[in-house]
Amino acid sequence: xxxxxxxxxxxxxxxxxxxxxxxxxxxxxxxxxxxxxxxxxxxxxxxxxxxxxxxxxxxxxxxxxxxxxxxxxxxxxxxxxxxxxxxxxxxxxxxxxxxxxxxxxxxxxxxxxxxxxxxxxxxxxxxxxxxxxxxxxxxxxxxxxxxxxxxxxxxxxxxxxxxxxxxxxxxxxxxxxxxxxxxxxxxxxxxxxxxxxxxxxxxxxxxxxxxxxxxxxxxxxxxxxxxxxxxxxxxxxxxxxxxxxxxxxxxxxxxxxxxxxxxxxxxxxxxxxxxxxxxxxxxxxxxxxxxxxxxxxxxxxxxxxxxxxxxxxxxxxxxxxxxxxxxxxxxxxxxxxxxxxxxxxxxxxxxxxxxxxxxxxxxxxxxxxxxxxxxxxxxxxxxxxxxxxxxxxxxxxxxxxxxxxxxxxxxxxxxxxxxxxxxxxxxxxxxxxxxxxxxxxxxxxxxxxxxxxxxxxxxxxxxx
Amino acid sequence: xxxxxxxxxxxxxxxxxxxxxxxxxxxxxxxxxxxxxxxxxxxxxxxxxxxxxxxxxxxxxxxxxxxxxxxxxxxxxxxxxxxxxxxxxxxxxxxxxxxxx
Numbered sequence: 001x002x003x004x005x006x007x008x009x010x011x012x013x014x015x016x017x018x019x020x021x022x023x024x025x026x027x028x029x030x031x032x033x034x035x036x037x038x039x040x041x042x043x044x045x046x047x048x049x050x051x052x053x054x055x056x057x058x059x060x061x062x063x064x065x066x067x068x069x070x071x072x073x074x075x076x077x078x079x080x081x082x083x084x085x086x087x088x089x090x091x092x093x094x095x096x097x098x099x100x101x102x103x104x105x106x107x108x109x110x111x112x113x114x115x116x117x118x119x120x121x122x123x124x125x126x127x128x129x130x131x132x133x134x135x136x137x138x139x140x141x142x143x144x145x146x147x148x149x150x151x152x153x154x155x156x157x158x159x160x161x162x163x164x165x166x167x168x169x170x171x172x173x174x175x176x177x178x179x180x181x182x183x184x185x186x187x188x189x190x191x192x193x194x195x196x197x198x199x200x201x202x203x204x205x206x207x208x209x210x211x212x213x214x215x216x217x218x219x220x221x222x223x224x225x226x227x228x229x230x231x232x233x234x235x236x237x238x239x240x241x242x243x244x245x246x247x248x249x250x251x252x253x254x255x256x257x258x259x260x261x262x263x264x265x266x267x268x269x270x271x272x273x274x275x276x277x278x279x280x281x282x283x284x285x286x287x288x289x290x291x292x293x294x295x296x297x298x299x300x301x302x303x304x305x306x307x308x309x310x311x312x313x314x315x316x317x318x319x320x321x322x323x324x325x326x327x328x329x330x331x332x333x334x335x336x337x338x339x340x341x342x343x344x345x346x347x348x349x350x351x352x353x354x355x356x357x358x359x360x361x362x363x364x365x366x367x368x369x370x371x372x373x374x375x376x377x378x379x380x381x382x383x384x385x386x387x388x389x390x391x392x393x394x395x396x397x398x399x400x401x402x403x404x405x406x407x408x409x410x411x412x413x414x415x416x417x418x419x420x421x422x423x424x425x426x427x428x429x430x431x432x433x434x435x436x437x438x439x440x441x442x443x444x445x446x447x448x449x450x451x452x453x454x455x456x457x458x459x460x461x462x463x464x
Numbered sequence: 465x466x467x468x469x470x471x472x473x474x475x476x477x478x479x480x481x482x483x484x485x486x487x488x489x490x491x492x493x494x495x496x497x498x499x500x501x502x503x504x505x506x507x508x509x510x511x512x513x514x515x516x517x518x519x520x521x522x523x524x525x526x527x528x529x530x531x532x533x534x535x536x537x538x539x540x541x542x543x544x545x546x547x548x549x550x551x552x553x554x555x556x557x558x559x560x561x562x563x564x565x
Contacts, residue, residue, distance in 0.1 A: 010512075017506045018483055024491045024499050027559040034498075034556060037506055038549050048515045058531070062518045065535045066511075069542025076543070077550035082558075085497055085551075092504045092548060095540045099510050102537035106517035110530035113520030114513075125470055223500055230507045231477060237513045238469070240476055247480030249503040252488040256496060348493065355496030362494075362558040369561055373493050 006051040007240060009043055014244030016040030021248060027368055044241050082363040083320045086219060086352040087151045093222045094144035097203075100137030100229040101196065104130050107236055108192055114237060120187045126236050131180045131192070133232030135199040140225040142203030147218050150207075151352060157212025165209060166273060172202050210271065213317075215352045216260040217271045224253025256354050263348030263374075265400075265411035293429065296447035298459030301388075301423050304447065306464060308385030310341040312377065314414055315357050316350050318391020318426070322453035325364040328390060331461045332366070338464070343380070344371040345414050347395035378415050387419040391453050393426070397438045406436060422446045425456050498555045505548025511541035 016036045023033015049059070080088050107114045107130055108122070116126040149155035175198055183191040210218050231246025261268050305311055313332070319325060332342045344366065350357045361371055381387060389396055396416040399406040416422055417440055424446060440446055449456050491499050517534025527535075 013509070014480075017509075018480075018487060020502060020506060021484070021487045021491065021499070024495045024502070026492060027495065027556070027561075030495060030498065030556045030559070031553070034502060034549060034552050037502055037552075041506065041509060041545055041549070044509050044512055045515070048512045052516060052519045058519045061535060062515055062538060065518070065538040066542045069539035069544075070546040072539075073543040073545065073547030074550055077547045077554060080551060082555070085501075085555075088547075088551065089497075089500050089504060092501070092544050095544045096504065096507050096510065099508070099514060099537040099540040099544075102533045102540070103510060103513035103517060106520075106530040106533040106537070107513070109533070110517065110520055110528060113516060113530065219500065223503060226507050227503065230510050233510055233513055235470075235473055235477075237516070238473065239512055240473070241509050242512060243473055243477050244480045245506050245509050247477050248484040248487070249507040251481050251484035252499065252503050255485065255488045256500070259493075259496075346494075353497060354500065355494060355498070358494035359497045359555055359558070362555070362560070365558075365560065367561055368494055368559050371494060 001047065001050045003051070006047045009047040010239055010241035011244075013040035013044040013047075014241045016043070017241075017245050017248060021252065040241075081323075082359055083323055085359060086215060086356065087148055089353060090144050090148040090151055090219055090222065093219070093226050094141050094148060096226040097137045097140030097142075097144060097222075097229060100226075100233050101134050101141060103233055104134035104137065104236070105192075105196075108134075108189070116236065122187065124184055127184050127187070128180065129232055129235040131183060131195060133229055133236055134192075134196055135176055135180075136225055136232055137229040138196050138199035139203035139206065140222055140229055142200045143207045143218075143225070144203075144222050146204055146207040147215060147222060150212055151215060159211040160208040165205070169202065169205055172198055172205070176202070206272070209273070212352075213349075214264075214271050216349050216354055216356075217257050217264075217268075219353045220253050220256035220260055221272070222253070224250050224257060227251070227253055260349055260354060263412065265408070291442045293441050293448050294446060296423075296449055298449070298451075298456060299463050300447060301449055301456075302460045302463035304421055304423065305335060305340065305386050305388070305460070306338060308340055308420075310343075310380075310384045311335060311386045311388055312381060312384045312416075312419065313342065313344045314387060314389045314392050314396060314416060315344065315346070315361070316390065316392025316395060317352060317356075318393075318453050320351055320356065320360055320391070322391065324390060324452075324454035324457055325360045325366075327454045327457040327461070329361075329364040329366055331457045331464070334461050334464045342370070343377060345374065345377045345381075346371060347374055347392065347414055348412075350392060350395055374412055374414060381415040382418040385420045387416045387422045388425070389416060389422065390425045390457070393438055394436070396440055397436070399436065399439060408436065416440065417443060420445065423449060425449045425451065425453050427452065495556075495559075498552050501548050501552045501555065505545055505552065508541040508544035508548065511538060511545065514538040514541055 020037030179195040227249025234242025400411045400413045514537035
């Protein structure tokens with residue numbers, strides 16, 4: 001296949017990838033979008049096979065490795081529980097990062113295969129692109145591994161900070177530029193290996209100071225990085241499909257990071273520099289007086305809801321941890337049978353990744369047109385009878401609106417307190433990730449339900 | 465004067481960033497998780513480079529380091545491609561509209 005023809009096919013698959021993302025603008029068109037994505041990928045892989053033109057024994061090995069990876073991927077995709085999506089996505093990002101590194105190294109060792117010149121005499125532009133691709137890929141890889149470990153609970157979710165952390169990171173970043181320069185100057189492979197090692201280190205150092213609840217930003221950011229890595233490699237390989245895709249993924253991740261930061265009213269740098277949640281904990285434990293809370297049980301909650309005409313459900317990370325989404329939907333079904341209007345309110349940063357709650361509710365067969373975003377539903381709380389907060393905390397804290405001293409001041413929150421009564425399903429009175437008390441717990445019209453989210457919803461259903 | 469092909473690739477890159485910007489803003493927030501998994505799958509188009517590396521200059525059964533790295537990268541990217549698209553498919557199938565009774 002001629003180079004021009006394959007370039008056109010790569011362009012087609014790039015366009016199909018754009019359509020794949022376009023499809024996600026509504027759930028109806030999304031499945032078609034995913035199909036476009038698969039088609040684009042199939043075209044890209046087929047064209048690559050045809051254009052290399054060597055149907056030697058090497059091809060068998062390529063197919064075997066492709067098959068092994070494919071089977072593992074398919075197996076994971078079918079087995080993974082929906083509550084584990086954040087971990088899965090973090091794990092997948094690390095694979096994109098690592099493959100970018102491997103491809104860059106392969107190209108560095110064997111530049112002839114990629115038309116980049118010969119070893120020690122690699123074209124200057126290619127060398128720079130290759131370094132960028134490899135460095136960003138390495139950062140994505142080690143960063144995603146740390147994110148994965150934190151999400152999986154293997155590593156503590158609390159931020160790890162030390163003195164001089166930011167200075168060290170800054171120095172390492174500068175050293176990347178210096179190393180790239182030296183590499184271009186001397187073409188010595190030693191600089192390339194050091195560059196890779198430093199990049200792996202940066203990814204690691206960049207993510208350890210970021211706390212578990214900031215993971216939505218981290219995952220989006222790593223998503224973006226994996227895109228830029230792919231684009232870097234795309235420039236090296238002079239492949240438009242990779243360049244287009246890399247740019248799409250890069251900007252997608254960047255936008256998601258922005259949305260997540262906005263949902264927390266924090267600047268991107270504030271999140272990246274990390275340490276949030278660690279500093280606040282000391283103040284929270286210091287001046288906490290024992291204020292009375294109204295403690296209820298499943299019967300009380302069922303009574304309140306039975307007499308309501310509209311209920312708004314506010315799910316949070318606690319629902320995911322307790323796997324309570326199915327039990328919740330059963331409760332809602334019973335409520336609906338009693339002609340009670342039920343809607344769901346989702347805060348942008350609820351859960352551990354963008355859209356995490358929506359996926360869980362969809363899994364539990366909750367129709368997506370009953371699920372609303374913060375801006376769509378926030379005015380409805382004033383007219384609702386009961387707000388049922390399950391596993392969420394900080395996203396309902398009125399201190400974000402009233403107390404300028406609060407660390408979450410200015411963060412958009414759900415106006416849960418405007419409801420006639422508020423039910424809080426929580427395991428204990430402990431503060432959320434921000435380490436701050438929620439005034440809502442002590443309000444006259446709040447009933448605290450201390451229990452596992454799943455068990456409590458099941459009990460309420462029995463009492464309805 | 466001839467324009468370096470790099471400039472054309474850069475143009476594609478820059479324009480694609482803009483396309484990505486507008487397309488992603490139009491994605492409904494409830495589909496942000498599928499968005500992440502599908503972008504993950506498509507960024508694995510990096511497999512193209514892995515295949516080239518895996519097949520490079522190989523007529524007999526001897527593997528260079530570059531070949532082996534390519535083959536490994538093929539497997540990693542394939543995990544992502546299949547895993548990413550299938551899990552997206554699985555998620556999207558769960559999004560249902562309210563049934564009218």
